[in-house]
Amino acid sequence: MTRRAWWLVVVNLLIPGSAQAAAGNRRLAKLGLGATLVMWVLAVLAVLVAVVWRPFFLTVVTNSLVLLIIQIALVAYAVLWIVLALDTLRLVRLIKTRPWARLAVPAAVVAVTLVVSGGAGYAAVLVGSARNALGSVFSSGGPAVAPTDGYYNILLLGVDSGAGRDSMRPDSISVASVNADTGQVTITGIPRDMKDVPFAPGPMQTLFPDGYKGKNCGTAHCAINEIFTEVNVLRKGTDIYPDATTYQYSPGIEAVKDAAEGVTGLTIPYYVFIDMDGFAALIDALGGIDITVTERLPKGWGPTYTNEPASKWAIGWIEPGAQHMDGDTAQWYARSRYTTSDWDRMLRQRQLQEAILAQFTPANVLSRFQDVANAGTHIIETDIPDSMIGYFLDLAIKAKGQPVQSLELTPAGANIDPDKPDFTVTRALVAEKLHPSSATPSPTG
Numbered sequence: 315m316t317r318r319a320w321w322l323v324v325v326n327l328l329i330p331g332s333a334q335a336a337a338g339n340r341r342l343a344k345l346g347l348g349a350t351l352v353m354w355v356l357a358v359l360a361v362l363v364a365v366v367w368r369p370f371f372l373t374v375v376t377n378s379l380v381l382l383i384i385q386i387a388l389v390a391y392a393v394l395w396i397v398l399a400l401d402t403l404r405l406v407r408l409i410k411t412r413p414w415a416r417l418a419v420p421a422a423v424v425a426v427t428l429v430v431s432g433g434a435g436y437a438a439v440l441v442g443s444a445r446n447a448l449g450s451v452f453s454s455g456g457p458a459v460a461p462t463d464g465y466y467n468i469l470l471l472g473v474d475s476g477a478g479r480d481s482m483r484p485d486s487i488s489v490a491s492v493n494a495d496t497g498q499v500t501i502t503g504i505p506r507d508m509k510d511v512p513f514a515p516g517p518m519q520t521l522f523p524d525g526y527k528g529k530n531c532g533t534a535h536c537a538i539n540e541i542f543t544e545v546n547v548l549r550k551g552t553d554i555y556p557d558a559t560t561y562q563y564s565p566g567i568e569a570v571k572d573a574a575e576g577v578t579g580l581t582i583p584y585y586v587f588i589d590m591d592g593f594a595a596l597i598d599a600l601g602g603i604d605i606t607v608t609e610r611l612p613k614g615w616g617p618t619y620t621n622e623p624a625s626k627w628a629i630g631w632i633e634p635g636a637q638h639m640d641g642d643t644a645q646w647y648a649r650s651r652y653t654t655s656d657w658d659r660m661l662r663q664r665q666l667q668e669a670i671l672a673q674f675t676p677a678n679v680l681s682r683f684q685d686v687a688n689a690g691t692h693i694i695e696t697d698i699p700d701s702m703i704g705y706f707l708d709l710a711i712k713a714k715g716q717p718v719q720s721l722e723l724t725p726a727g728a729n730i731d732p733d734k735p736d737f738t739v740t741r742a743l744v745a746e747k748l749h750p751s752s753a754t755p756s757p758t759g
Contacts, residue, residue: 316415319406323419326402327426330395333402346398349391368711373704378454381445388438392431399427440683447687452700461494462581465748466706468492468698469571469585470501472648472663483539485590485649486663489574489582491748497712500719501667502744503660504577505732506539508723512576512737517554518545518569519576526573538573542566563697577723579741584698590648592693594641596670599685600678603644603669607634612653613646624653644669657724668718721747 326333331346364371374380403423408416472486487504510527513519518541522528526536532548533540543566545551551565552558558565567585575582597603612628632647639647648666651659698706723730723740730740 315407315410316412319408319411319415319419322402322406323423323426326398327430330398333405334398338401338405342398342401346394349394353387353391369705369708371704372707373701376444376448376700376703376707378445378449378700381441381448385438385441385445388434388441392434392438395431395434396427399423399431443684443687447691448700448703450691451694451696452703453697454700458699458701458705459583462583463749464494465491465580466494466584466709467578467580467582469567469574469582471567471570471585471587472590473587483543484570485539486588486660487538487570487574488664489578489580490586491580492706492709492713494709496716497709497714498716498719499713500721500747501664502578502747503664503720503722503724503727504538504574505656505660505724505730507535507537507656508577508732508735509535509537510735511538511541511573513569513572514575516572518572521554525576538570538577541569541573545569577735577737577740578744580744585696586698587695589693589695590645592689594645596686596689596693597639597641597644597673599682599689600670600673601682602638602640603666603673604636605639605644605647605665605669606636607632607647609654610634611647611650613643613650614652616652657722657726660722660724660727664718664720664722671718719747 322333322337325336329347330350331343331348334340334343334346360371360375363374375384403420406419408419411419468490470486470488470490471484473484484506487506489502489504491500491502492498493500510525512525513522518526521530526538526541526544528536531544533544545554545568546564546566551569555563555565555568557563558568567587571582571585574580611632612624613630613632614624614628617624617627630646632643632650637643644666648659648663650662721743722728723732723735723743725731728740728743730736730743
């Protein structure tokens, strides 16, 4: 009877429901064996599809309805396993086993049940977190678009809404161009104070046919990072972009997108809006990032009067050398500009972007999944539709092993004067970067 008890426990572990088929309730056995068979078949199919047709697999497993079904199935299987484990204990007839087995067998069953049912329950929690995060960040039902000239172009806006900030002017403006075949990422940085920017054909080009300047400009410097304020605060943005209410997008972001198209000559269908005040939480959720600092940088909001030395207003310092930064330190690293130039800050922000991407390893994300998902929902907004998630994830996997290329439209990076930029040159530079040796200027705007 002791051998029989261990045998039933082992076969129930290897093939849930088999213990009931051998010595118990046949209906329960059919349920257990049927559920086990279905789970095995689905797991094998998932692996095969993931290997043979990865984009389709990623599209399916990031679908909200599919994730809900998976979550329910995991919970149901966890409950079924508990039922089968308890019924197996009934079948072993502990009273007829050896005295030592009367404790060992139940202990083994409880331990295995905790591992299997607990694992399935925890997986259900992670799937629920993923479903909620995807639903919160990505738009539902938006149109999918084809790549333009072999690239998906995404406007990246970093906006700092932290203490001491009185507006939503983008601190960081760049365009990520993702090669639709290889996943290679090229980031084009646009100085936030670039002036006279042209707009792609549309309502803003009608308002500013000669670029963002002149009497129609209502902001202080008519710079690209003030366009958001121009449209959303100084004007009624829904009059400029009447579809904004219907399709629930921000007129200010759409205007900046049109300006970025004018500067780069690219077609930009999507944007990603990142609240820099909250991205410290994402870095902490990832366990920090590794950065090599090249010069001493002050933390703090800057001088209160002209030429006030940093030693007077700095609340701390970021020292040179290799550092593992937490979110707060990384945030100051991205913000600091009072002892360096805006171009230096753009380079540091690009460095941070690459460091964050480096931390998105499968093992790191899975081990910290809930924290990462919660942080992401609070700092990221995008109009990328949920139907494109799987495809972009596949491109991200391809991009993982490739270095990120960059083009900074600055005096140091490309000999571009942000006060008097030549946009024929900026478009030619972007085209050459994305299509080497075949670039032609694109007269957008």
